[in-house]
Amino acid sequence: MMRAFLVSHWGDDPWSRGSWSLIGRGGTPADRVTLGSAVGVRLRIAGEATHPERAGMAHGAYEKGREAGLWAADLGHRRVAVVGAGMAGLAAARQLTRLGVHTEVFEARDRLGGRTAGQDLDGFRFDLGANWLQQYAGNALARIAERLGLRTVPTDFADPMVLRGAPAPAGLDVDAQRRLAAAPADASIADVVDAWLREPAPWTPADIQRFADAEIIMDSGAPLSWLSARHGFEPGVGAGDRWIAGSYRLLVDHLARGLTVHLSSPVSHVSAGPDGVLVGGTRFDAAIVTVPVGVLKAGTLAFVPPLPQGHRDALSRLGMGRVEKVVLRFDEHFWPVSRSGYYRIHGPGAGDICEWLDASGADGVPTLVGLFAGPWLASLWNGTDADIAQRAAGIVRDAVA
Ligand SMILES: Cc1cc2nc3c(=O)[nH]c(=O)nc-3n(C[C@H](O)[C@H](O)[C@H](O)COP(=O)(O)OP(=O)(O)OC[C@H]3O[C@@H](n4cnc5c(N)ncnc54)[C@H](O)[C@@H]3O)c2cc1C
Incomplete structure (x- = not known):
């Protein structure tokens, strides 16, 4: 429940x-x-x-x-x-x-x-906006969090448990970065991905599509045809990022x-x-x-x-771009435990992607924080918040069934 x-x-x-x-x-x-x-x-x-x-x-x-x-x-x-x-x-x-x-x-x-938008929920406080201290080593806010003695929890984004779809093969990200950097100044990311899909070897088209969904659409929430090939995929989420228990x-x-x-x-x-x-x-x-x-x-x-x-x-x-978030609190922890605390669900359509943080460690109550991006937002983010929350929870339940 x-x-x-x-x-x-x-x-x-x-x-x-x-x-x-x-x-x-x-x-x-x-x-x-x-x-x-x-x-x-x-x-x-x-x-x-x-x-x-x-x-x-x-x-x-x-x-x-x-x-x-x-x-x-x-x-x-x-x-x-x-x-x-x-x-x-x-x-x-x-x-x-x-x-x-x-x-x-x-x-x-x-x-x-x-x-940053920290809000009270069910006896604890969660963020509907920023939650992670990114680029932790050089993050000025991380130094303040440390001085204040805030509890922060690391997330290994490189090791998500993929609940539907498949992890990107090793090396594909490096190839993607090389192709984007070599694109003409006025090219879009879609131009690069489309050309790549026409000659995908040594990867499969599905690998490339999943990479674009998980790394670029999830990271931007914008149409690939609008994003600059050279500069639309900027540094951000990475190794060592920590989320603040108790919120920003x-x-x-x-x-x-x-x-x-x-x-x-x-x-x-x-x-x-x-x-x-x-x-x-x-x-x-x-x-x-x-x-x-x-x-x-x-x-x-x-x-x-x-x-x-x-x-x-x-x-x-x-x-x-548009990336939306849900925080869901449950009576039971019905999803598998992920080593990194992070989960990824691909599909149903190309570009539909959601990622989840297991935030149960915040106060012991089973809690999932979900990030959604892609074309399906138009149909998912409809009706009341209760409708949206139920739909989001259903996506996880289906993926782990
Ligand atoms: C879902 C989501 C997840 C994110 N996750 C992370 C994360 O994990 N880590 C991270 O580092 N960053 C994250 N970010 C990005 C981060 O939240 C923002 O980059 C950062 O908070 C922006 O700060 P800002 O002061 O530039 O803008 P804002 O925080 O947007 O501040 C601008 C302020 O101006 C006010 N305002 C707007 N118009 C007017 C007006 N006409 N008159 C008066 N006031 C006005 C707004 O209400 C707002 O309070 C996330 C963002 C979102 C949406």
């Missing part, structure tokens, strides 16, 4: 409009740098999308937020507005506040943390301590002039905007004057 569940809706959430930023065909990591470069001396965009090496990850957002905070303080600004209270916004505000700069954070949602909220609450944050305060205009920047009807010396690429592209936050052409061009080559 399922006793409790959480279901994410990142794809249609107006404050994210997707899961994390990605580079589309024709784009490069330089577009991330351009988007994050200062607009004059009063405006700067920060957030995960602006990090050329750590995009799509919470610690990348944190690093870029800190950098933007330092930038504003170094320019001598005394009153700074920060738009968004995710990792980037909190890091910027914390940096500024520490340096004695009056800082106010404007957050659209009624909670902190943005795409433990980090978020720590980082937000002492900050002035206006919750439920969506910003619709950021107007920069020679005398300052107007945000939420108040004048500041400068503004740091940390909203996701999906929100920037939707145009629901207007910049007056508009962002420079270079920034807009860079934004046009970036986008967001």
Whole structure:
């Protein structure tokens, strides 16, 4: 019996409009740098999308937020507005506040943390967004987690238990990376995969398809025909990643301590002039905007004057994919034990993929955290959250039957 569940809706959430930023065909990591470069001396965009090496990850957002905070303080600004209270916004505000700069954070949602989203469920707390400290050795948030004494659990992503489908043969990933890197600058990942499927040897077409589903679609949640071949498959999940038992909220609450944050305060205009920047009807010396690429592209936050052409061009080559998450709590542990704590289920259709973390170690209650991507999201993520949770649980039950 399922006793409790959480279901994410990142794809249609107006404050994210997707899961994390990605580079589309024709784009490069330089577009991330351009988007994050200062607009004059009063405006700067920060957030995960602006990090050329750590995009799509919470610690990348944190690093870029800190950098933007330092930038504003170094320019001598005394009153700074920060738009968004995710990792980037909190890091910027914390940096500024520490340096004695009056800082106010404007957050659209009624909670902190943005795409980290720790929520209470059935006596414990789980993340509907970020849960892993990725690139652990060089992860600034991991160092804070260690200082705070948070309990973190390693996951070996290289060793998932495949419940339906088959593991990718050794060496196929290296071949894939080589082919993607050698593709023309404006090619998409679909162009490379299609050519590869026409001459698959020494692999089988099914091996290649499963690799694309598990490694690229699961990692991006975007159509392969949109993703840049050379840059659409960026570094992220890897060896040594650890998930935080008790959720990212433990980090978020720590980082937000002492900050002035206006919750439920969506910003619709950021107007920069020679005398300052107007945000939420108040004048500041400068503004740091940390909203996701999906929100920037939707145009629901207007910049007056508009962002420079270079920034807009860079934004046009970036986008967001859709990866959704469920947390399911059960009365019984009905699935097999995986050495790595991780599971993968392929199909039913090409591009349909889900991966699961056994999070029962969090508090002893049988718990699965599932990540879903691919074309089937359109049919799976329908109806009530209870419907979605039951459908997700059914996929695991079928795969282990
Ligand atoms: C399902 C999922 C799983 C993930 N897993 C991991 C993981 O395991 N490890 C990892 O490192 N990363 C993971 N990520 C990515 C990570 O969550 C993000 O990269 C990171 O949290 C982004 O931080 P940010 O500050 O750039 O943006 P956000 O966290 O999105 O913060 C932006 C803030 O701006 C607010 N906002 C938006 N529009 C407005 C407006 N108009 N006015 C005011 N406020 C506004 C939003 O509400 C939000 O709070 C995951 C993401 C998802 C969706």
